[in-house]
Amino acid sequence: MTTVNYDRAVAYYDATRAFRSGVAAQYRQAVLPYLAGHDNPRILELAIGTGLIGASFFAGGDSYVGVDISRGMMGRIAPKLDNEKAVDLAQVDIAQRLPFADDSFSLVQAVRVFHLLDDWQRCIQEVRRVLKAGGHLLIVRVAPLDSEAQPPWAVVHGKWDEILANLGVGADGIRHGIFRTDDMMMEHLSATGARVQIVDLLPYTERAVSCRMMVERRRRKMFSSDWHLPADLHARAVQQLNRWLETDCAEPDEMHAQAMVFRAIVARWGHSQENGSRVARASD
Numbered sequence: 001m002t003t004v005n006y007d008r009a010v011a012y013y014d015a016t017r018a019f020r021s022g023v024a025a026q027y028r029q030a031v032l033p034y035l036a037g038h039d040n041p042r043i044l045e046l047a048i049g050t051g052l053i054g055a056s057f058f059a060g061g062d063s064y065v066g067v068d069i070s071r072g073m074m075g076r077i078a079p080k081l082d083n084e085k086a087v088d089l090a091q092v093d094i095a096q097r098l099p100f101a102d103d104s105f106s107l108v109q110a111v112r113v114f115h116l117l118d119d120w121q122r123c124i125q126e127v128r129r130v131l132k133a134g135g136h137l138l139i140v141r142v143a144p145l146d147s148e149a150q151p152p153w154a155v156v157h158g159k160w161d162e163i164l165a166n167l168g169v170g171a172d173g174i175r176h177g178i179f180r181t182d183d184m185m186m187e188h189l190s191a192t193g194a195r196v197q198i199v200d201l202l203p204y205t206e207r208a209v210s211c212r213m214m215v216e217r218r219r220r221k222m223f224s225s226d227w228h229l230p231a232d233l234h235a236r237a238v239q240q241l242n243r244w245l246e247t248d249c250a251e252p253d254e255m256h257a258q259a260m261v262f263r264a265i266v267a268r269w270g271h272s273q274e275n276g277s278r279v280a281r282a283s284d
């Protein structure tokens, strides 16, 4: 599955995924330095969703283009902006050819989406085409700031996977998005001639969540990884998860605000597509 259209998530996406006030503006400040040296920089955001990140760039007056497969998600962006400022948006499948000319953007960013793409290498190839020489690609995910310190509610996801496995859902079915390691993507990017590094763009604190809230999100199929589950199997899994919550979960209602970080794979090509790796090593 290369396209995970979030139309069905529109109603609850912001309520469950939004950042605390001010975080998106700080994120923008952390990204702007990557535009240094570019005249009239243009930025592309792949899979902009409801604009939880992108709205801060539109509000900041950047030359910003957002694309997503879901019109419903993008419909939530303009109302976030003062005076319903004009926004440059397009419905695009980022697993296909991007509808932009070569060398169009100084920076391309993709936040919380690469795990949903089967053919992520194709997407990178397209990004490389639309990026100007010396432009940056930021593949961004959110991660616990301290990888050893998992939030208390993470146990809900572990329990859920265990229940699904016991109900016969194979590993492939548990997560339709394959979680690539950073190493795998960095290796691929390096092979295309990019200079690559991991950058912690911004630490931030997530909104507080309890185990019970996470169980409720599983019940209401608020994670795209559950959308493909048949209704009867999903109902049985929810029943078991609820039983676990009431009998074995240590602190079902304890609210926990996790320390997180926006972690980016930052790639930069300093050259045209031909002879990528040779010229890239000479640049920078």
Ligand SMILES: C[S@@+](CC[C@H](N)C(=O)[O-])C[C@H]1O[C@@H](n2cnc3c(N)ncnc32)[C@H](O)[C@@H]1O
Residues within 6 Å of the ligand: 002, 003, 004, 005, 006, 007, 017, 046, 047, 048, 049, 050, 051, 052, 053, 067, 068, 069, 070, 073, 092, 093, 094, 095, 110, 111, 112, 113, 116
């Ligand atoms: C988890 S949301 C992330 C949205 C936003 N970047 C954020 O961080 O809030 C994933 C988004 O990717 C979009 N998406 C998934 N596959 C896509 C594809 N192949 N082409 C374009 N958008 C896609 C979904 O519609 C959804 O809006």
